[in-house]
Amino acid sequence: MQYAHIDISALMFYNEYIQYFIYLRGAQGEADMEPDTLLLDRRTQSLVENYVPEGEILEGIVNFFSVFADSTRVRILSALAITEMCVTDISRVLDINQTTVSHQLRFLKNIGIVKCSRFGKVIFYSLKNDTVNDVLLKGVEFLGY
Secondary structure, eight states: OOOOOOOHHHHHHHHHHHHHHHHHHGGGTTTTSOTTOOSSOHHHHHHHHHHSOOHHHHHHHHHHHHGGGOHHHHHHHHHHHHOOEEHHHHHHHHTOOHHHHHHHHHHHHHTTSEEEEEETTEEEEEESSTHHHHHHHHHHHHHTO
């Protein structure tokens, strides 16, 4: 599925249209509308239907964002955004049990967020690409920090 380019002006027009429609209908709102009636025009309906992910893509997005639902993983990812690190260094710097760090890194590696490289007996972990760091930074920006 390819994401459609969203025309912001069309969405703003739609929002104004809805506000006007609600104004005309007064407090009754959608209660008196036929069950199959849509306020969307066909073009906007098509945009929504084509843009909202489904199936494998939806599952991938949900899995990706679930990575950020665990504070330990977010801390580890934040550290790896700065430099590659081994389990021992991550454990000591972040004050997290080594077993927990290993478990979280295995999870992150299995879903393709981090990669590892071996130097002798030591395994170093790093972010697979900068997208994860970009998401972390956008989260910080969104929260206003």
